[in-house]
Amino acid sequence: MAKVRAGVVGIGKMGEYHVGVLAELQEVDLVGVVDVSPQRRKAIHDKYSIPGYADCKDLFGQVDIAVVAVPTALHYPVARELLNNGIHVLLEKPCANDLNHARELFQLAQDKGLTLHIGHVERFNGAVQELHKIVEAPIFVECKRMGPFTERIKDDGVVMDIMIHDIDIVLNLIKSKVVKTHVLGASVFSERDDLVNTQLEFENGCIASIVASRVSQNKERTLSVTQKDSFVVLDYTDQEIYVHRKSSSEHQMSKGSLRYKQESLVERIFVHKDNPLKLELQHFVDCVKNGSPRNVAVDNELYSLEIALDILGKFNQKGKK
Numbered sequence: 001m002a003k004v005r006a007g008v009v010g011i012g013k014m015g016e017y018h019v020g021v022l023a024e025l026q027e028v029d030l031v032g033v034v035d036v037s038p039q040r041r042k043a044i045h046d047k048y049s050i051p052g053y054a055d056c057k058d059l060f061g062q063v064d065i066a067v068v069a070v071p072t073a074l075h076y077p078v079a080r081e082l083l084n085n086g087i088h089v090l091l092e093k094p095c096a097n098d099l100n101h102a103r104e105l106f107q108l109a110q111d112k113g114l115t116l117h118i119g120h121v122e123r124f125n126g127a128v129q130e131l132h133k134i135v136e137a138p139i140f141v142e143c144k145r146m147g148p149f150t151e152r153i154k155d156d157g158v159v160m161d162i163m164i165h166d167i168d169i170v171l172n173l174i175k176s177k178v179v180k181t182h183v184l185g186a187s188v189f190s191e192r193d194d195l196v197n198t199q200l201e202f203e204n205g206c207i208a209s210i211v212a213s214r215v216s217q218n219k220e221r222t223l224s225v226t227q228k229d230s231f232v233v234l235d236y237t238d239q240e241i242y243v244h245r246k247s248s249s250e251h252q253m254s255k256g257s258l259r260y261k262q263e264s265l266v267e268r269i270f271v272h273k274d275n276p277l278k279l280e281l282q283h284f285v286d287c288v289k290n291g292s293p294r295n296v297a298v299d300n301e302l303y304s305l306e307i308a309l310d311i312l313g314k315f316n317q318k319g320k321k
Contacts, residue, residue, distance in 0.1 A: 008022065009067070067119075070092075073155055090118075098309075132172075145162045147218075148216065184318075221235070
């Protein structure tokens with residue numbers, strides 16, 4: 001079968017990751033990249049011998065699929081132009097910074113019989129996929145995604161840059177509608193949301209606490225789930241899952257000190273580890289070539305964005321008071 005012709009629009013850090021993976025996929029022919037920076041285009045050309053262009057229009061007629069990894073503000077106009085010209089699109093998260101724009105893009109893709117995927121790469125993390133097999137009736141979910149400040153992300157704060165991953169995973173895990181949202185946060189190193197703590201209450205009674213920070217000197221990416229009979233801990237960085245069962249906790253007073261003692265049975269879940277970005281791109285190509293069903297329904301894609309925008313809106317309202 002003929003190879004799928006691919007292009008990458010936007011070759012910053014994330015775009016370059018996509019180029020590296022696409023260049024290795026046997027079923028893909030990477031025919032061009034697009035970026036406003038001549039230096040970036042030259043760097044990709046020198047490394048991969050792939051032509052570089054300054055405008056995505058130069059890909060029209062040359063590619064079947066395109067990965068869009070431009071700044072968020074450009075997601076809507078660039079993706080719309082590609083879809084209008086019959087090109088399947090994998091659009092980096094967040095889909096857009098406007099819910100109506102996101103709806104319009106999905107409708108456009110449907111009308112033209114094209115695939116539009118949003119780049120929620122954590123869905124393809126082996127540990128996340130195993131988590132869905134373990135979690136049945138969550139009572140409380142806690143997510144922490146923390147790290148130091150980087151100048152690389154200029155147009156997004158932590159909600160749209162990193163918290164959106166956890167929002168997406170939590171919503172797909174709990175499978176219930178959000179009925180109440182509480183948001184606290186701070187701007188520390190920029191004028192945007194650098195630190196946000198949000199609590200979500202769901203229709204089914206589950207509660208989620210999500211912390212996203214780019215002001216922390218220690219990097220942490222964890223998710224824990226409390227169920228009646230177990231406590232599940234996922235470490236994204238190591239792609240590891242631990243399940244604690246039959247826990248007991250007690251404290252003992254001794255002279256001059258208070259000691260805590262905890263006992264539990266801990267299971268370490270085997271996780272098949274592969275490059276999540278590679279799995280994501282293979283899934284996208286499979287949907288385009290073979291019509292395979294998408295891994296997350298369009299309504300769920302839009303709901304993740306809706307909740308993220310609501311959280312960001314609440315943060316901005318607090319900042320203006």
